[in-house]
Amino acid sequence: MISIKMFRNNFGQLSLTFFTLLLSFLFLTSCDKSGKLEPTSGEATVEIDLQGVEFQEEDGNSSTSSSAAGAKLATNAGAEAPQVQVIPYSKEYELVATLQPISNNTKNVDGKITSKDLQAATVVRDQIIARDVKYRVVVFETVSGRYVTQQQYAAQIDINKNMILDAGKQYTFISYSLGTTANIAAIPTTSTLSTFSAPFSGNEHFMISKNTLTPTFGNNRLSVKMKHQLSQVTVSVTSTVTSANVLQPIVAIAGYMNSHNNNVNINFNNFALTYTSPANPGKTIAFTTNNTASVTSTPTILASPNTTTAMFRFTTLTIGTNTRTNIDVPNLIIKPGVRYELKLAINTVDDGYVIGDFIWARANLFRGSSTDYHFVASPELEGHYFIPNTLNNVTAVSPSSPLPGLISTTDPCRKVPFYNAGAFILWRTPTTADLTALRSSPHVIGQYNNVWGMYFGTTVVPTISNRDKYLFLPIHGYIYYDAAQARSVKNTTQGSYWSVTNTDTANRLYFDANSNIITIENRGSREGHQIRCVRNRSGL
Secondary structure, eight states: OOOHHHHHHHHHHHHHHHHHHHHHHHHTEEEOTTSOEEESSSEEEEEEEEEEEEOOOTTSOSOOOSSTTOOOOSOOOSOOOOEEEEEEOSSSEEEEEEEEEOOTTSOOSSOBOOHHHHHTTOOOTTBBOOTTOEEEEEEEETTTOBEEEEEEEETTTOTTOEEEEETTOOEEEEEEEOSSSSOOOOOOTTOBTTTOEEEEETTSOOEEEEEEEOOOSEEEEEEEEEEEOSEEEEEEEEEOOEETTEEOOEEEEEEEESOOEEEEEEETTTOOEEEEEEOSSOEEEOBOOOSSSEEEBOOEEEOOOSEEEEEEEEEEEEETTEEEOOEEEEEEEEOTTOEEEEEEEEEEOOSEEEETTEEEESSOEEEEETTEEEEOSSTTSOOOEEOTTOSSEESOOOOOOOOOOOOGGGOGGGGSBGGGOSSOBOOBOOOHHHHHHHHHSOEEEEEETTEEEEEESOSSOOOTTTGGGSEEEEOOOEEEEETTTTEEEEEOSEEEEEOOOSSSEEEEEEEETTOSOEEEEEEESSSEEBOOOEEEOOOO
């Protein structure tokens, strides 16, 4: 017969045993997000969910990993405005070059890469990697950096191909691809995360990602989005060149970018790139000539480090029957992993008046704010009055000491953007030589909308219908200091326009309403005069 005391003792032992087992079970489990208890040790399977590939962003804000511990890929700090510059092409035409980064947010129609695209070295936006394109996933222990395992996948084929790992350990996954259907060589099993690096061709779409994961017992999924490490550029060329009022086609075109390397080495831990074997003279940009006025190249990979001196060169460009060779677009800013579009437009000179080898602005300079310098809306209107070498317009002048020598950063004309795009400076305050050349051209006193001034390029006052064919400088006087009255006075009967100066005096172009005489004379630099900006057309 079992006594009550014996039952209590045995029950206590059973309770202790059960409690110990319960604690052991709880120790070996953890809660997932759904509240379900999962073991923290044992076998874990990891499925790779390849979400696609994207380019780096200019502002560096794109995510680089689905894990907060992921390494940041090639950094491109600071979003930039389009790079705009103008190169003389002929007396009537100029080449306007615009280099524009393309955002990943701008999608193509279906967002996919086809095998044909891969063969043509084409990468489209926000792409899904095409079927059977190979990528390799290498796994390291995060803490020790020790190699664990690796596996090659075929995109859209190996969707149920899993890795077997230990639950409860943190791993670092390096996923990479060359963007082709060719097999990717396995890395040595003696590799470690901190030391392993590998070479690849600078002509391939190398893409990579770094993710961390601590898998739990059972099935796990790791989302992977790789990023391109090399840049890409697409070049488009359009032309408005005409002959006998007929638009001329682009008959032949060839060119290259000079910032390219044939081989690259990447560090798997921090994704640092080392470039070798520079291409000489550069990477060929392939065009398909279709005898139209607009041609676009095949998107082209550039294995280029961060540079501000990349150059595109037309080795030949034939429009109609006219052929030009070795036309350079210099000082292009290229950053690794960013996709660019280089637009090259051959336009007529329509932003000013060509006189000799210079382009004169259509109207006088006006300062709206410290960041807004522009030309007034019509040639006869009054602009602002400036003192040489200063950015601020003036309403009064003083007899104080001379200004410092000529500095390009204090030339207000250099603050006027071309086509209101980018930061490339085209305009400048005329030199004395510019004013002398203008004075030597045909000219005549006349009116524009009842405002007196001087026309250039003609000796006969043009009719209203023809007046916009000629440069017109209106008479709006200048501001000077009257010592006898100790105040500033505005003269309004003369046309007076500054040149730049590096002394305490400056030359001005001067004429009045009562005479067809135009002169250039020295004036004290502490006077406020109108400015008509000018652009060079040297190198024609």
